[in-house]
Amino acid sequence: MDSAAPMTTPATVEEFRERLAELSDSLPKRLRQCADYIAANTDRIAVSTVAELAAGADVPPSALMRFCQMMGFSGFSEMQKLFREAYSPGWPDYSTRLKNLKETGAGSPAALLAEFVEAGRLSLEALAKTADEGSLAQAVAVLAAAETVHVVGFRRAYPVASYLTYVFEKMSVPSMQHDGVGKLDHRFALRTGDALVAITFAPYSEETLALAADARARGLPVVAVTDHLTSPLARHANAILTVPEVDFGAFRSLSATIALALSLAVAVGTARGEG
Numbered sequence: 001m002d003s004a005a006p007m008t009t010p011a012t013v014e015e016f017r018e019r020l021a022e023l024s025d026s027l028p029k030r031l032r033q034c035a036d037y038i039a040a041n042t043d044r045i046a047v048s049t050v051a052e053l054a055a056g057a058d059v060p061p062s063a064l065m066r067f068c069q070m071m072g073f074s075g076f077s078e079m080q081k082l083f084r085e086a087y088s089p090g091w092p093d094y095s096t097r098l099k100n101l102k103e104t105g106a107g108s109p110a111a112l113l114a115e116f117v118e119a120g121r122l123s124l125e126a127l128a129k130t131a132d133e134g135s136l137a138q139a140v141a142v143l144a145a146a147e148t149v150h151v152v153g154f155r156r157a158y159p160v161a162s163y164l165t166y167v168f169e170k171m172s173v174p175s176m177q178h179d180g181v182g183k184l185d186h187r188f189a190l191r192t193g194d195a196l197v198a199i200t201f202a203p204y205s206e207e208t209l210a211l212a213a214d215a216r217a218r219g220l221p222v223v224a225v226t227d228h229l230t231s232p233l234a235r236h237a238n239a240i241l242t243v244p245e246v247d248f249g250a251f252r253s254l255s256a257t258i259a260l261a262l263s264l265a266v267a268v269g270t271a272r273g274e275g
Contacts, residue, residue, distance in 0.1 A: 007072040013042070013086045016079075019071060027070070030059045034067035046083040047235045050076045084232060119246045120255030126244040127256040139223040139239040139264060143173075144271035146195035146221070152178040152211050153199035153225075160199050160225070160254060164261040171269025178211060187214050197264075199225040199257075200233055201245075212236040225260065 010016040017039075024035045037057035038045065044053065054061040065076060073079040143149050149168060153161030161177055168175035178186050190196070196215040200208040209232055212222050216236040224237035227245070234240050241264070243257045 009072045009074075009078070010082065013083065016071070016082065017042070023070065027067075030063040031067050031070060033057045033059050034064050038067070042083070043230055045080055046086075046230050047232050049235070052235075116253060120253045122246040123244060123253055123256035124259060126246065127260065130242070130244060131260075132241070135239050135241055136264070136267075139241055140267045140271055142221045142223055142239055143195050143197065143264070143268045147174065147191065147193040148195075149173055149175040149268070150178060150190060150194055150196045150215070151175060151199070152196065152208050154180065154205040154207050156201060156252070156254070157199040157205065157208070157225075157257075160257050160261050161197075163258060164197065164199075164265055167262060167265035168269070171265055171272075173265070173269050173272060180207060187211055190215055190218055190220055192219070195221045195223065197223045197225065198233055198236070199261075200231070201227045201243075201252075202231070204232055209233060209236070223264075225257065225264075 010019055020035055020039055024032065024039070027035055034054075034057045037053070041053075041056065044056070048056075050061045050064055054064040057064065068074075068076050068079045071079065073082075151161045151165045151168070153164075158179070161179070165175050165177040176186070176189060196212060198208050198212040198215075204226075212224070212233055213236050215222050221238040222236050224231070224233045224240045226233045226240065226242060229240060229242060231240075231242075241260060243260055245252045245254070245256055247253070
């Protein structure tokens, strides 16, 4: 194969897999190692660094970068972007959501109430069925041992972060919410012995991801509350709590997430009291 030949960038994960299958047999040893590892671990691309994937393939990072270029990408970031977007599909803006509701005739107050109640019920039932008891116990243990629990969540996750901090206060758990008010950066309030609860859902908050990365770099434990194990928040977390939320008309409720937050706060307060 002529390595100088122009190559289009894969536009979908399926195109990526097809190209990977086409190229695998013609690649030199180290790039073949990259191909074999990537093929077996495509779910890790969205949440891993170059160094992590290179270590998994047992090649230097430069080889992985060359592999990305052989696949038609400018570099690793572009390849990762494809997988992040695949696992975190965009949502229509609010005016589009309202327009769709009107077109379906589901926009009356009574109809909306019934639909959102049903979405909340289904979300809670899904949480009851899928909750990972081991991850929840791990998260409670981490937070119960912390000097101060820091909480961060923006946009849709902001009400959850606020409520979690409120319940921590009522449970006499020292806590601090990082809310970005005034664009103030409180990351330097993180101290050895503290822990962070980071909450974000697709499309993921860059501010939340940045604070989680900073906390992990300082050696602080991070509890992630997110939508999928493939969330980019997962790479920074010691414990991952995933929450299913059923949507109606592309409006997603917080019923299950609030229930999880309340359970987490009360369990941490109880554990600290017993300690």
